[in-house]
Amino acid sequence: MLDRDGPVPIYKQIAELIHEQIRRGELVEGDAIPSEAEMEAEYGVARPTARRVARELRELGLVRTVQGMGTFVGDGTVYRPRRKPPLYELMAREVAERIERRELKPNRPIPSEKSLMQQYGVAKVTVRQAVGLLRDQGYVFTVPHRGSYVCAPEDWPDRPGDAVRGA
Numbered sequence: 001m002l003d004r005d006g007p008v009p010i011y012k013q014i015a016e017l018i019h020e021q022i023r024r025g026e027l028v029e030g031d032a033i034p035s036e037a038e039m040e041a042e043y044g045v046a047r048p049t050a051r052r053v054a055r056e057l058r059e060l061g062l063v064r065t066v067q068g069m070g071t072f073v074g075d076g077t078v079y080r081p082r083r084k085p086p087l088y089e090l091m092a093r094e095v096a097e098r099i100e101r102r103e104l105k106p107n108r109p110i111p112s113e114k115s116l117m118q119q120y121g122v123a124k125v126t127v128r129q130a131v132g133l134l135r136d137q138g139y140v141f142t143v144p145h146r147g148s149y150v151c152a153p154e155d156w157p158d159r160p161g162d163a164v165r166g167a
Contacts, residue, residue: 002043011052014043015060018053022062022073029074033063088129091120095130096139099150109147110140 002013018034021027034042036050043050054071057063065071085093095111098104111119116127131148134140138155142148 011049014053015056027073031073032070088126091130092133099139104150106150106152109149
């Protein structure tokens with residue numbers, strides 16, 4: 001499919017394949033093009049080559065990149081929402097559920113950064129995003145150099161339909 005020994009650079013060949021999918025209507029306004037990781041796996045190219053593909057398609061005016069979300073067909077006025085929330089949001093939701101079930105008690109620490117990193121197989125920055133979200137929502141407070149602790153139940157966010165919280 002790709003001519004690795006020919007005069008046309010690989011990134012241009014891949015960009016042309018994606019361009020052809022757009023022309024045929026297989027990829028339409030708002031659809032995500034393959035991610036860098038998907039291009040690496042599908043075409044056996046390095047990450048910089050995959051980046052060049054997206055740049056080439058942007059320069060042709062066929063796609064728009066939205067940081068943190070991906071590269072989408074069109075001028076950026078339409079793109080599909082994420083199909084699943086980012087991992088840090090899922091982590092925060094699971095910890096919040098443990099707090100609401102009273103598995104994690106008020107004024108007691110939540111699991112450490114290290115244990116959350118191991119449990120979810122993520123980097124420290126992802127754990128910190130999850131804890132930041134929990135803090136913004138009112139589930140935890142952080143004491144510098146000590147850790148994050150569960151807030152009192154009256155500080156937790158109200159859930160739709162909650163008249164009174166169960167103990």
